[in-house]
Amino acid sequence: MHKNIYLILAALACAASACAAPLADWPHITSAVRTDAHLEARVKEIVGAMTLAQKVGQMTQPEIKTATPDDVRRYYLGSVLNGGGSWPAMNKHAAPADWVALADQYYDASMATDMRLKVPVIWGVDAIHGNSNVVGATQFPHNIGLGAAHNARLVGKMGAAVAKAVRATGIHWVFAPTLAVVRDARWGRTYESFSQDPAVVNAYAGAYVRGLQGKLGSDASVIATAKHFMGDGATDQGKDQGNALATRSQMINVHGQGYYSALAAGAQTVMVSYNSWHDKAGGIDYGKLHGSKAMITEALKQKMGFDGFVVSDWNGIAQVPGCSNASCPQAINAGIDMVMVPDDWKAFIANTIGQVESGVIPMARIDDAVTRIVRVNSCANPWSY
Secondary structure, eight states: OHHHHHHHHHHHHHHTTTTTOOOSSSOOOOOSSSSHHHHHHHHHOOOOOTOOOHHHHEEOOOOOOOOOOHHHHTTTTEEEEEEETGGGGGTTOOOOOHHHHHHHHHHHHHHTEEEOOOOOOEEOOSSSSSTTSSTOOOOOHHHHHHHHHHHHHHHHHHHHHHHHHHHHHTOEEOOOOOBBBBOTTOOOOGGOOBSSSSHHHHHHHHHHHHHSSSSSSSSTTOOOEEEETTTTBGGGGOOOTTEEOOOOIIIIIIHHHHHHHHTTTOOOOOOOSSSSSEETTTTTEEEEEGGHHIIIIIIIIIIIISSSSSOOTTTTTSSTTTOOOTBOOOHHHTTTOBBSSSSSSHHHHHHHHHHHHSSSSOOOHHHHHHHHHHHHHHOOOOOOO
């Protein structure tokens, strides 16, 4: 009898994981957000009208502590973010109206630049399981608790509630969901993973993205972020930001599962992970993923077909050998489109402009990055296009 129970449990586990033949390569994903010929022509016109300084500004994302609305105007900043310790006027108890007022100031500044064709700034925030920076906002369980519920539909409803709470503060972009497939309980961020079962992460990822993004451009939707690409839950001995020693097959079939459903659901941005990846079995050391062209451009953009934009994590470029917070041509050439530089953004802009002018970063790479940023921006601000 016990043997029959084990067989039943094994069968259920097999059904949950689909028990399909392992993927041999990164799959091509068809996004629910389809390309639009009219929009693509408009995006090309907007990017074509920009100067180099305006393009690099669009690729730069500082923190609100260090970038004022007037900085958005002067430097053509494409985005701002606020970390967990930043609020309007540094008031931890700021009301939603205060958040909206500051968001309006940033927006108005982006519409007051001398760009021939204006591009509205987009504000990003960590609202992983609720708009936690705002006093009184509803908080939902961490991902590990959500995963234990085995209810993807409920997670989708939660995503929709989070989107409404974030939009109520004037913000259009959320750095969620986290799609790590945790493999070592020693990892201090296991609570950020829905499950050690890639099938659960796959089911939740798509539902969460659909909940957040809803009908893109509506007053109840935000841009979602699939993160952290990739293998943050697979690091050796669970060391945070460490080295993932997964095989290529494991990375594709286990750690990639959340991205397949998230991108299929239309996730418009992907955030790169701090960790490195060394496929010892395959004899390939990809190094820090912030500098990996093989992963960001070849795997994600080319093979998987992702046409949104890739954003770095907080000062993540500095972990690439030879780089700093203010300079990393390797990361841009690897395929990162928007660079999160909370504090050193003015130096980053100056350095990047110089690297393009000297030929270290091809202008074609800059144009591709800005095209992706403007394309996604149009989903958040369709009335501006």
